[in-house]
Amino acid sequence: MNLNIKDTFNKELPADPITENSRRQVMGACYSFVKPKQPLKPSLIHSSDEMGANLGLSQADLESKKFLDIFSGNSVLPNTNPYAMCYGGHQFGNWAGQLGDGRAINLFEVNHMDKQWALQLKGAGETPYSRTADGLAVLRSSIREYLCSEAMYHLGVPTTRALSLALTGDKVLRDVLYNGNPAYEKGAVVCRVAPTFIRFGNFEILSARQDVATLKTLTNYTIRHFFPHIKEGAKEGYLQLFKEVSERSLEMIIHWQRVGFVHGVMNTDNMSILGLTIDYGPYGWLEGYDHGWTPNTTDRQYKRYRYGNQINIGLWNLYQLANALYPLIEDAKPLEAVLNSYRENYQTKYLSMMKSKIGLFTDHGEDAELLNRLEDNLEMTETDMTIFFRNLGRFKKSSKISTSLPPYITDAFYAPEEVQGELFNTWKQWFTDYSLRLNKESLSNIQRQEKMDSINPKYVLRNYMAQLAIDEADTGNYGLINELYQLLKQPYQEQEEAEKWYAKRPEWARHKVGCSMLSCSS
Incomplete structure (x- = not known):
């Protein structure tokens, strides 16, 4: 494993002169030197060959023991000096003072193909900024971060990336619901990658x-x-x-x-x-x-x-x-x-x-009003965002709504039986106006659908999908992590073999922990 290490942050900026790993206010410095906590029994769950290639790592590198040791926190590369950043922040609108990397440790920076990357372990142990926490991460939150950062990249959303996901072999105490019932969970660590992790x-x-x-x-x-x-x-x-x-x-x-x-x-x-x-x-x-x-x-x-x-x-x-x-x-x-x-x-x-998103690529005065009405309609009955906008590309310029909406539209409704009477008439009027507006576009129906399909993803990391991968991983089965990882590399493609993931949230997931709302420990 031959990485081109080229550190800048911890060489060009002032360091905390205190080197002991104790919680404290750090003054006059941008970071504190700190080494990752050695995991009890590290094992690799998944790694990104794509991100690895960006860093100059081969598939053999990703499968090596040295890779696991470095990116689980088990060892530190020679001539590198890991550190945690010092920063503050406003949390929920209130100034919180010093915060800092409480459970993130920056390992080093890599320069490859004239691009600079900072590599950081999340969940690798306490730092001077950990306050009352242990600096560790659990498997469920690590899976969510690993999958989502890569999914966002392939959606075309500016994002940090992920290189690897590893189990530490440690047990970590967490109160998942913040209700006073903590339990031990599997510890894990993610290697995050970005040009820099500097924040506001x-x-x-x-x-x-x-x-x-x-x-x-x-x-x-x-x-x-x-x-x-x-x-x-x-x-x-x-x-x-x-x-x-x-x-x-x-x-x-x-x-x-x-x-x-x-x-x-x-x-x-x-x-x-x-x-x-x-x-x-x-x-x-x-x-x-x-x-x-x-x-x-x-x-x-x-x-x-x-x-x-x-x-x-x-x-x-x-x-x-x-x-x-x-x-x-x-x-x-x-x-x-x-x-x-x-x-x-x-x-x-x-x-x-x-x-x-609705296939309008020229300017007309009524567009804002048409969109405002659409957004109102979408909230009148529970409507799946991803399915609605993806399927809308199938609507043809010449389409007429008579006594019912097309099945590819009603497929997006959680309770299609609600769309009748006044609500149906509201939708019918919108589609009538939308059809007239589409006639002012020069693109053919096929051209417009192709363009819309490149803007409206077919597959996103729905909350229940991530939770299914977490539930399986808890049993030691990591196949679903890889299945979703591969699926989300091509979120705008049809992927017929993966059609089961193009579906509304199942009813069982509506109130299940991890599928609807999550705590900050997630």
Whole structure:
């Protein structure tokens, strides 16, 4: 296994001078050196040959004992210095102070084919930022992260990636429902990969502590390595950085809305400076189309991070990043202009994205109203988001609705018998207007369907699918993990042999733990 190690973060940024692994407030530093906890009996469950190739690893490398040792935390590569990042954050709208990598340890950075990758173990033991926790992860949450990060990548959503999933052989105590009934679960560790894991919170903690010197050092580092076209060390460069982070964050969230992904815990410490989806905790996929749905049990009451509010939370989080960068810019007006631009752009970009989902690729004045009515209709009766939009591509320009909706539309309804009377008439009117609008498009029915099928996935990692893989893995059977991993590599393809996964959530999964809402321990 010959990796081209080229560390930058732990060489160019200030380190915590204290090297003991004790919980503490870390001042004047961007990270603390810490080694992973050695697992009791590590074993590899799955690895990504695709991600491995991006790092210069062969299939033989992925199957080697050395690979297992390094990416389970059992050993540390020579001449590398693992570390945990120091950052703060706003959690559920409140400043939480220092947070940091409480259960993530950055191993090293790899440069391959002129691309830089940071590799990080999640669940590899305690760090100075673990607070009262043990720094470990359990199998269920690790499977969810491993599968979802790769699934999101193939959906075309900006995301961190995953290299490997391993059992540690340790037992980890967790209270899955936060109801005072903890139980031991199988420990696991995921190797996560991204160009960098720097978050909004890395800047926030330094600004909150008025450590402007380290803030400037971190910001210059970020520009130098990840935004090299921006001028380093100048106010206009810092403002340009903020503008590009704003644009990338908006693009990411628009993609979430497109595929029906709900992050579940959009705290500022879970926002990547590169606009990548990061930290797959209590996430979920919309089953029924519902702007008010959140997958996070902690968010059940106020629904701050609900599907329909994600774009607004993105803006709120950018306000916090603007505050953090203000000491480097010292002018509020240009920062406010960027934030206002986000607000204006999300209206335009959201409309454009939703139009593409229903096959409208030219501009007409009535489109926003047509889409508003559609979204209202979708919430009048429980309607599967993925199936509805995927099947809508089969609707022809000349189609007429008389006494019933087409089966490929009613297939998306959880209770199709509800769609009668006034509700049926509402849908009939919408499809009548939609048919007239389609006649203004130049694409043929076949061309439009092909284009819609490249935007509306057929397969996503539905919550119950991940739970089935978790349940099987608990018995020592990892076949379903690989089956879903392969399925989700081609989410826009028909895959006739996998048709069983193109189905509404089964009724048994409606209230089953892990299939509807999840806790932050997920």
